[in-house]
Amino acid sequence: MTTDTPLDFGDPAGLEKLRAEFRTWLTGHPLPARLPGEPLPVFLHRWHRLLHSGGWVGLDVPEEYGGRGLTSLHQIAVSDELGARGAPGVPRIGYLAHALLEFASEEQRRRLLPRMLAGDDVWCQGFSEPGAGSDLAGMSTFAERHADGHYTVRGQKLWTSYAQYSDHCLLLARTDRAAAPHASITAFVLPLDRPGVTVRPLRAANGDDEFCELFLDDVRLAGEERIGAEGDGWALAMTTVSYERNALDTGHLSKYGLLVERLRRTARERAGELPDGLLSEIGRCFVDYEVLLAHTRRRIAERLAGQAAGPESSVDKLLMTGAEQRLYATALKVFPEELHGPGGELLAEYLYSRAASVYGGTSQIQRNIIAKRVLRLTDGDG
Ligand SMILES: Cc1cc2nc3c(=O)[nH]c(=O)nc-3n(C[C@H](O)[C@H](O)[C@H](O)COP(=O)(O)OP(=O)(O)OC[C@H]3O[C@@H](n4cnc5c(N)ncnc54)[C@H](O)[C@@H]3O)c2cc1C
Known part of the structure; x- marks a missing residue:
């Protein structure tokens, strides 16, 4: 069942302690309310700055560049705690920060990264x-x-x-x-x-x-x-999108976990009432989530072992897209009243999920990458 945390890596370097500290911090710093008419990026930027003020942004970035010099797992643990509360994740800058860490000069890293992490520069x-x-x-x-x-x-x-x-x-x-x-x-x-x-x-x-x-x-x-x-731009772009394709880095996984758990509970409570077809769709959402979880864990373990992100991230992106699109489509069928509910969050999530097969590289392109660069299939041109 989905009681497992996405981070079943033991407790390297006090991960549980960090989680406990973050939970305590969150009780004193709840998610601020979005102001009437406030554009989403402006609201998220306020949240970004608040998280940064507590030291919860850039945990895996070295201290000399404004981070905390911890590991990816620490940053992911923070995303996981936020996702588990249905709060917006840490600002989506990790993939840009990693591109700078890998390609920028020492002077650029020292100048650009602290301001990026703090939200001083968007x-x-x-x-x-x-x-x-x-x-x-x-x-x-x-x-x-x-x-x-x-x-x-x-x-x-x-x-x-x-x-x-x-x-x-x-x-x-x-x-x-x-x-x-x-x-x-x-x-x-x-x-x-x-x-x-x-x-x-x-x-x-x-x-x-x-x-x-x-x-x-x-x-x-x-x-x-x-x-x-x-001439380094292509390699930089590939680094960027490989981080953009990981469901843990992007904070998507814990958000899915929350909804999968809600669907699972509902399936149990309303088993006699929901049609078999829908129950089986819920089952499929659960399986999608577990498969995505296993792949993502593997990717993180590889990263912790010092392995650079490669074309395999396309597998994660495809799995993430499939899981997300099925999950929100199923949830709308199970909770149709939320189509018109306050704020229409579920409908908004469903609509945005349609873009998942386009942003960060379309699903067709991910399949091409998997065919050519992971499976080493060629089309005759080499
Ligand atoms: C929500 C969202 C946010 C985005 N944010 C950014 C951003 O901040 N910055 C940025 O630079 N870009 C951004 N993009 C753009 C995104 O990266 C592109 O939309 C994406 O790479 C596809 O390019 P395209 O739209 O030009 O489609 P096209 O490349 O024109 O593709 C059209 C269709 O043809 C298919 N196709 C194309 N080539 C092949 C092929 N060789 N084999 C098989 N099928 C193929 C595609 O899969 C697609 O279905 C964003 C997109 C979305 C949806």
């Missing part, structure tokens, strides 16, 4: 373009290097989540027209108030304004605003 991710989403390597935004080392960037990004609430963008641009696509992408930190940057929010069908277009018209970037070497 970051967004500028990877996708109108003609380059799945085919990210086909991006056309270009950063031209000048003799004195500065760059001029020209191009357009698309689907940049919450750019209008952000200070910095982790930007990918091509820096070499002659080199092979994967070898010619470079990462930059782009301050969004830089002349030449236009952020235009797009309204989605459900009324949200998460997505933005980002127009870059001869934006000047200093050489020191490049992250890593020219």
